[in-house]
Amino acid sequence: MTSITVMGDFYLSQILGKPIFDIHGKTVGYVRDLVTLWNGHSPQVTGIKFNKESKLLIPSERIEKWDAKGMYLNCEFSPSITVLLQDHEIYISKWLLDKQIIDLKGSRLVRVNDITLSWVSRGSEKLILLVAVDIGFRGLMRRMGLEFLVRKIENRFLGWQYINPLEDRNSSLYLNREKKQLSQLHPADIADILEELDYHKRADLMGRLSSDQAVEALREMELDTQVELINQMDAHRASDILEEMPPDDAADILAELPEEKSRGLLGLMEADEAQDVKELMEYREDTAGSLMTTEFVELPVSITADEAILRLREFARTAETIYYLFVTDEHSILKGVLSLRELLLADPSTCLGDFMNAHVVSVHDYEHPATVAERINKYGLLALPVVDERQRMLGIITVDDVLEELMSERERSSLFSLFKVRRHSERRV
Amino acid sequence: MEAIKGLKSRVLLILSVMGPGIITAFADNDAGGIATYASAGAKYGYKMMFIMLVSTVCLAIAQEISARTGAVTGRGLSDLIREQYGVKWTFFAMAVLLVANLGTTASEFSGIATSFEILGISKYISVPIGAFIVWWLVLKTDYEKVEKVFLLLCITFFSYIISGFIVHPSWGEVFHQSLTPSFSGEPDFILMAVGVIGTTITPWGQFYVQASVVDKGITAKEFSITRWDVLIGSFFTGLIAFFIIVATAATLYKNHISIETAKDAAISLQPLAGNYASLLFAGGLLGASVLAAFILPLSSAYAVCEAFGFERGISKSYKEAPVFYGLYSALIFLGSTLVLWPDLSLYHVMLISQVVNGILLPPILIFMVLIASNGNLMGNFTNSKSYNLIAWLFTVILIVLTVFLLLSSLFPDSIQRLLGS
Numbered sequence: 114m115t116s117i118t119v120m121g122d123f124y125l126s127q128i129l130g131k132p133i134f135d136i137h138g139k140t141v142g143y144v145r146d147l148v149t150l151w152n153g154h155s156p157q158v159t160g161i162k163f164n165k166e167s168k169l170l171i172p173s174e175r176i177e178k179w180d181a182k183g184m185y186l187n188c189e190f191s192p193s194i195t196v197l198l199q200d201h202e203i204y205i206s207k208w209l210l211d212k213q214i215i216d217l218k219g220s221r222l223v224r225v226n227d228i229t230l231s232w233v234s235r236g237s238e239k240l241i242l243l244v245a246v247d248i249g250f251r252g253l254m255r256r257m258g259l260e261f262l263v264r265k266i267e268n269r270f271l272g273w274q275y276i277n278p279l280e281d282r283n284s285s286l287y288l289n290r291e292k293k294q295l296s297q298l299h300p301a302d303i304a305d306i307l308e309e310l311d312y313h314k315r316a317d318l319m320g321r322l323s324s325d326q327a328v329e330a331l332r333e334m335e336l337d338t339q340v341e342l343i344n345q346m347d348a349h350r351a352s353d354i355l356e357e358m359p360p361d362d363a364a365d366i367l368a369e370l371p372e373e374k375s376r377g378l379l380g381l382m383e384a385d386e387a388q389d390v391k392e393l394m395e396y397r398e399d400t401a402g403s404l405m406t407t408e409f410v411e412l413p414v415s416i417t418a419d420e421a422i423l424r425l426r427e428f429a430r431t432a433e434t435i436y437y438l439f440v441t442d443e444h445s446i447l448k449g450v451l452s453l454r455e456l457l458l459a460d461p462s463t464c465l466g467d468f469m470n471a472h473v474v475s476v477h478d479y480e481h482p483a484t485v486a487e488r489i490n491k492y493g494l495l496a497l498p499v500v501d502e503r504q505r506m507l508g509i510i511t512v513d514d515v516l517e518e519l520m521s522e523r524e525r526s527s528l529f530s531l532f533k534v535r536r537h538s539e540r541r542v
Numbered sequence: 543m544e545a546i547k548g549l550k551s552r553v554l555l556i557l558s559v560m561g562p563g564i565i566t567a568f569a570d571n572d573a574g575g576i577a578t579y580a581s582a583g584a585k586y587g588y589k590m591m592f593i594m595l596v597s598t599v600c601l602a603i604a605q606e607i608s609a610r611t612g613a614v615t616g617r618g619l620s621d622l623i624r625e626q627y628g629v630k631w632t633f634f635a636m637a638v639l640l641v642a643n644l645g646t647t648a649s650e651f652s653g654i655a656t657s658f659e660i661l662g663i664s665k666y667i668s669v670p671i672g673a674f675i676v677w678w679l680v681l682k683t684d685y686e687k688v689e690k691v692f693l694l695l696c697i698t699f700f701s702y703i704i705s706g707f708i709v710h711p712s713w714g715e716v717f718h719q720s721l722t723p724s725f726s727g728e729p730d731f732i733l734m735a736v737g738v739i740g741t742t743i744t745p746w747g748q749f750y751v752q753a754s755v756v757d758k759g760i761t762a763k764e765f766s767i768t769r770w771d772v773l774i775g776s777f778f779t780g781l782i783a784f785f786i787i788v789a790t791a792a793t794l795y796k797n798h799i800s801i802e803t804a805k806d807a808a809i810s811l812q813p814l815a816g817n818y819a820s821l822l823f824a825g826g827l828l829g830a831s832v833l834a835a836f837i838l839p840l841s842s843a844y845a846v847c848e849a850f851g852f853e854r855g856i857s858k859s860y861k862e863a864p865v866f867y868g869l870y871s872a873l874i875f876l877g878s879t880l881v882l883w884p885d886l887s888l889y890h891v892m893l894i895s896q897v898v899n900g901i902l903l904p905p906i907l908i909f910m911v912l913i914a915s916n917g918n919l920m921g922n923f924t925n926s927k928s929y930n931l932i933a934w935l936f937t938v939i940l941i942v943l944t945v946f947l948l949l950s951s952l953f954p955d956s957i958q959r960l961l962g963s
Contacts, residue, residue: 211624211625213851223851224624226851253629253850256629257629257630311615311617312759313615313616338759341759345761
């Protein structure tokens with residue numbers, strides 16, 4: 114491995130638009146854009162676009178040097194030296210400069226103000242590498258020719274490893290490295306990024322997320338955005354994602370969609386899941402029923418503690434909480450409640466009915482959310498069971514569901530809110 | 543049953559998409575708008591009607607272009623200018639927008655001052671308090687609710703429509719003059735013409751309608767409804783402007799009363815409200831001014847931050863979005879301080895700011911039309927040739943008028959001779 118010597122750094126903004134001279138000093142064109150290889154290694158500049166109208170490129174080996182006046186070639190210019198864009202090559206001005214990219218280090222959306230390039234030599238070879246993008250205020254001022262005013266401000270660079278371009282690219286160009294990095298972002302950050310993107314890029318990015326990630330990110334969003342996203346998504350993918358979501362969240366989204374669309378999506382979902390969601394959708398907005406989820410741990414009163422632990426393993430994946438275990442009879446009538454601790458500490462052969470707490474605090478599905486909050490608060494609960502008139506268990510409401518309902522926090526408000534048909538926002542934190 | 547359900551979901555869809563165009567239209571008839579239309583009617587009778595009607599048609603076109611661009615690209619105008627034309631052009635566009643909006647913000651505070659002066663309260667009290675309240679409401683509370691109250695106050699301006707009927711203008715003359723182009727090389731006339739255009743179509747209105755379409759999540763699919771929204775909105779702007787001119791022309795112009803202060807403009811409501819005319823006028827003016835005093839600084843700060851990639855939006859805290867709130871506060875501070883200048887005619891601030899808007903409009907129009915004609919961005923929704931022709935024609939006319947305005951204030955005689963008037 115030959116060592117790399119850096120001969121100089123410069124900014125894309127300093128070179129764009131400068132004239133290109135051939136060996137005789139004749140102007141052959143202007144620097145319109147640079148092309149780099151985007152394949153997961155240090156992006157190397159491979160060519161220069163020199164004419165607005167033409168797709169031809171001058172390969173980077175032909176560059177002798179450049180200075181403030183322009184770029185000098187080491188040969189005579191003729192069309193025969195030009196090349197065309199290859200696979201895995203991208204235009205950096207067109208794709209990066211002034212565009213929004215995902216800053217994988219800061220997990221947010223940023224705008225590229227400038228691009229730093231490095232002129233290095235490796236043995237006899239001279240290379241131009243794309244080192245970083247400039248996302249700071251100083252880069253902005255540099256573009257306007259006012260950098261001298263802000264010399265005291267530090268440059269803010271973001272190494273090429275940490276950027277994820279969002280412009281439409283051939284999917285083959287989408288690197289595994291980028292996919293992996295994307296998968297390491299926190300769903301809440303992905304949600305924020307998605308909310309800021311326009312709907313085309315949103316759909317692109319959604320398409321690149323795994324189903325799990327998409328569901329998690331979606332759960333972090335405002336209901337408005339959830340509805341928008343599901344509405345714009347391909348129906349099959351949308352129904353897959355809705356299936357994976359907790360039924361109460363799915364019901365909230367489907368209730369906001371146009372009737373036809375929502376019926377279509379329910380039709381595509383698995384029958385069981387669809388049934389749960391449909392039932393939840395029946396509840397009015399200001400009832401306990403509208404807040405509950407149907408994914409809770411339900412254990413028959415007649416089984417032993419040992420059997421119960423085995424069953425718990427099956428439930429644990431999907432249930433909203435596993436700390437409260439609800440004991441019911443064969444008609445699903447709520448008989449008692451256990452905490453996870455009580456179950457673990459109980460003698461393995463005792464029947465649940467013998468050690469459960471038979472006095473369960475519950476709420477009826479038609480009651481007001483305020484009642485739910487009151488009870489959760491009064492008894493210091495993490496979750497409250499919801500039952501019908503005959504004490505049949507319908508679902509549970511967890512403390513975080515009801516918190517959002519009642520906290521008078523500053524809502525995501527909008528500048529452009531007038532006459533907006535406001536949707537009931539239910540942000541899961 | 544199915545049919546009813548279909549209808550219901552159709553109605554819901556329409557309701558969820560409607561808004562941006564109509565709101566922009568309402569906020570468009572702000573303090574400066576009322577002042578300009580009233581002056582135009584009082585000074586030139588129905589002669590300004592033709593220019594007003596042509597600008598309303600152009601307003602519909604301009605708003606349609608912006609709304610369509612927003613729906614198709616899902617992005618705001620400043621975002622697109624930045625991506626398509628780079629930092630320098632963006633800086634230019636933002637400077638234009640900020641200057642225009644600073645002027646308009648000052649005119650909104652003049653409106654606030656005027657409505658309180660009618661009630662006998664000095665501007666030195668009403669403006670600082672008004673500015674503080676506007677600033678504080680946005681920073682500390684849920685301004686969405688407050689906003690609706692002021693919007694309701696704006697409905698007062700429908701009283702101009704009633705007033706316009708009560709004064710019994712000779713409708714034949716109104717329509718005849720409305721459809722007859724009239725022009726004069728007099729500096730005052732050109733000034734008024736640019737003002738009328740500048741108050742009907744505003745730089746901020748274009749940014750606002752596009753951002754609002756994007757914010758609502760309207761996509762190309764729903765755009766057919768948004769087009770109606772924009773057309774209905776423009777119709778209302780024109781309708782109210784029409785009746786303000788009719789009401790003022792039939793009362794003030796006929797009796798040779800020129801408007802020196804906004805109180806004179808209220809006289810045209812006397813046939814309707816008698817002694818309460820001033821009160822009615824003050825209420826409407828206050829609503830329109832405060833509503834726009836919220837929207838203008840907010841949407842300007844939003845556009846600038848969008849272009850340069852700063853955190854923005856009123857759901858962010860001051861710490862998260864310092865540039866956004868900094869710009870917002872600066873616009874309110876500067877706008878209201880300008881108005882406090884001693885011996886300043888509040889009425890002239892409202893008028894002049896609209897002329898400034900008119901002068902600064904062409905650059906924004908050029909960006910808009912170029913972007914909407916870009917097939918890569920707009921796909922099947924690219925501007926058609928005939929549409930572009932109208933848009934360019936209008937832009938050129940506006941530039942020519944601006945040049946005339948400059949020349950006519952520098953060399954008044956030669957321009958009048960040139961135009962043979």
